[in-house]
Amino acid sequence: MGFWRKQQISFFLTTNCNLTCYYCYMPKMKINPEDEFIDTDFTRAGLHDFFATNPSRTIRFFGAGEPTMAFTQMIEITKQARQMVGSALSIEVETNGYFSREIADWIENNVDILWISCDGPPEIHDAQRPTCDNQPSSEVVLKNVRRYAKCSNMQFGVRATIASENLDQQTKLIEYFHSLGVKYVAASPTYHSQLNPRIKTSSLVEFAKHFVPAFYRAIELGMFYQTLLIVNFDEEVDIYCQACKPCPRLTTDGLVSCCDWASLGPKYLPGSLQECVYGYFDKTTGRIIYDQTKIKRIQQRNVSYLGQNNCKGCKALRHCAGGCVGKMMAETNDLYKATDDWCAAVLYLFDKLPVNEGLFPYLHP
Numbered sequence: 001m002g003f004w005r006k007q008q009i010s011f012f013l014t015t016n017c018n019l020t021c022y023y024c025y026m027p028k029m030k031i032n033p034e035d036e037f038i039d040t041d042f043t044r045a046g047l048h049d050f051f052a053t054n055p056s057r058t059i060r061f062f063g064a065g066e067p068t069m070a071f072t073q074m075i076e077i078t079k080q081a082r083q084m085v086g087s088a089l090s091i092e093v094e095t096n097g098y099f100s101r102e103i104a105d106w107i108e109n110n111v112d113i114l115w116i117s118c119d120g121p122p123e124i125h126d127a128q129r130p131t132c133d134n135q136p137s138s139e140v141v142l143k144n145v146r147r148y149a150k151c152s153n154m155q156f157g158v159r160a161t162i163a164s165e166n167l168d169q170q171t172k173l174i175e176y177f178h179s180l181g182v183k184y185v186a187a188s189p190t191y192h193s194q195l196n197p198r199i200k201t202s203s204l205v206e207f208a209k210h211f212v213p214a215f216y217r218a219i220e221l222g223m224f225y226q227t228l229l230i231v232n233f234d235e236e237v238d239i240y241c242q243a244c245k246p247c248p249r250l251t252t253d254g255l256v257s258c259c260d261w262a263s264l265g266p267k268y269l270p271g272s273l274q275e276c277v278y279g280y281f282d283k284t285t286g287r288i289i290y291d292q293t294k295i296k297r298i299q300q301r302n303v304s305y306l307g308q309n310n311c312k313g314c315k316a317l318r319h320c321a322g323g324c325v326g327k328m329m330a331e332t333n334d335l336y337k338a339t340d341d342w343c344a345a346v347l348y349l350f351d352k353l354p355v356n357e358g359l360f361p362y363l364h365p
Helices: 040-053 067-088 101-110 122-128 138-149 164-179 204-220 271-276 292-299 303-308 325-332 340-352
Strands: 009-012 058-062 090-095 113-117 155-162 184-189 224-226 255-257 277-282 287-290
Touching (some): 009 067, 040 287, 067 090, 113 138, 122 138, 155 164, 164 204, 271 292, 277 292
Parallel strands (some): 009 058, 058 090, 090 113
Antiparallel strands (some): 255 277, 277 287
8 A cells, every 4th residue: 555545636725824833844934915825726626637537536735825814615515515426525634723613613524635734742742832922832733633544434633743752752742642542643753744844854764763662662552653764665666656646736826736835836835846837837828737747747756767776776765755755855955866764764663663564444544
């Protein structure tokens, strides 16, 4: 169940957010009013193209901001999709979990896969993820975590960001989420961002060293713990993830991107990430125009090409495939190059964790 199997169309609904996470790779910036929310004419065109070319019937709500702050658009896009594919539709939402009871009810009744970003106990979560007026967010978030951990009608998991000072707390983190009833946990250390100089970048090797005991502790507790470094450890792959297919992510400023990190166009994000943008919405025709040259360049990020170039001779190539596109480009400015730290961490985990010993129970958010 390699990460590339996560085939879906993603909608970056809004740039607005109700939290100010200190490590956010999309920190607050001035966004033009017309670019704050996604255009539903654009989403209709995107759905049409995706369903016509991909057998997947999964849509995903995410974004440069908090998707539930565009709840009206979320409902409208769901309606559009159901009109096209009916009951075959599957919905994934990745959210900060800080939303109202009305939204919570809608999610329970409509969403098939839900990931809530929660960094652990209140003292950790509130320090890292305060509200926009610098108030604690954990009370609301943890209430929703407990609620959805009991839901049998969806796959629910928690996504945690591990700060540098908490790398050695991963096993305790797993035990804490177990006490809340959570079965699936996906974690990432803080990564470098070209937009947020406040981030203290963690050592991926140090993260990996403490990930290993937490991974095995999760198994003891009937849970599963995963990170982007190991998403393809359960089977050999040709590409790292759906970005390299590419699967579309529709942005609020009318562009089609292959990667979550390229969630806005050149007016807002650094030039290197624009290699991930391969289409735009033409409002006059109501159609999306795709750049075939860019698509071919993105598709070239595969094990065949990498194995002859930057990743030549790597024993983990068929289980890494160059690593996370956006995270690597944010540091190297190169679509095909991984960082030394990423490579070292993957190789460490490759020697410490099971490989090809059964498919993972979920696909990473």
